[in-house]
Amino acid sequence: APEQSKSIPRGEILSLSCAGCHGTDGKSESIIPTIYGRSAEYIESALLDFKSGARPSTVMGRHAKGYSDEEIHQIAEYFGSLSTMNN
Incomplete structure (x- = not known):
């Protein structure tokens, strides 16, 4: 039987824009806060x-307003699931 393609969750797709500042999977390597390990509730x-x-924020308010x-809920659920998937 042919393999069914796995659809990528919308939250994961939306989260890609976060990686530029917060790092891959939310693991920042700079002064930008790490998202990885935070609960979905906290992020949302x-x-x-x-x-x-x-x-208050410098750029996050502008990002979040977009x-x-x-969509914010989906992003939060995605990042919140990362640390539980990898533990």
Whole structure:
């Protein structure tokens, strides 16, 4: 039987834009905070706070405003799942 192609979760696709600053899989190698190991709840809350302006930022507010709340949820779920997949 032919192999069925595995679809890539939308959160994983959306997360690719985070890698430029936060590193591959959210593992930053600079002064930019590491996302890897953070819970989905923490990431979602932080992104929503950046989006609303409740959490001050230099660039994250602008990035977060580019995503719907559902997309933020998907990104958070993806990053939140990484540390549990690799433990």
